[in-house]
Amino acid sequence: MIADRDPSDSTDFGFREVPRAAKAGLVRQVFESVAPRYDLMNDLMSLGLHRLWKRAFVAAIGASPRETLLDLAGGTGDIAFAALEGGAGRVILSDVNPAMLAVAQNRALDRGLAAGLSFLCADAERLPLPDRSVEKVSIAFGLRNCTDKDAVLAEARRVLRPGGRFHCLEFSRLEVAPLVPLYDLWSFRVLPALGARVAGDRGAYEYLAESIRTFPDQETLAAMMRRAGLERVAWRNLSGGIVAIHTGWRL
Secondary structure (H helix, E strand, C coil), X not given: CCCCCCHHHEEEECCEEEEHHHHHHHHHHHHHHHHXXXXXXXXXXXXXXXXXXXXXXXXXXXXXXXXXXXXXXXXXXXXXXXXXXXCCCEEEEEECCHHHHHHHHHHHHHCCCCCCEEEEECCCCCCCCCCCCEEEEEEECCHHHCCCHHHHHHHHHHHEEEEEEEEEEEECCCCCHHHHHHHHHHHHHHHHHHHHHHHCCHHHHHHHHHHHHHXXXXXXXXXXXXXXXXXXXXXXXXXXXXXXXXXXXXX
């Protein structure tokens, strides 16, 4: 008799169930494929709104010259660069994908942002940083790609100093019902077609649309943050809930 598979041994990869051990590699392949055209695709698929969302996010972080910000899943550097330009004292740009970090490093050099910026190739579920070592932790559009989201939240709390704050910008649940059919059409028809034409990878953007739908909604993510030990958890919807900014403190 063949035993049923333990559900804890699998996780979502878009709408597919895959072995937990396989997800990180699958996500890495997605981002290695799209890294050269990542910024252009962000502009096209969000109609430029991602710039406004990130601007609001960096303003919410509000890192000061006395503070260190750890930006998890930092990708090509948008949040890290904006935080530095906004007055953050030090920023650690962390990402698990070397191809994305290479793009970020080249962009940083082009913009003259070497001072105060360091790069860390690391898994957000297992950070090689001491306890209570940074004042702010951010993650923008990266938590949904992590295999163990609870572990990421626990690590964020671990590395925060008491009085430090965690900030998450992520796709969430659209709360404007009349717009849902149009949003679904854009997500499942237009985005994959753009991905095929511009980035040469339709599958990567099919995964994007699916990963958004399987990500926890606003209240569920808030509950996960509380379970991780973060306090005074709150969120703010942007664009009707297409994305949301979640925050929580380590007290």
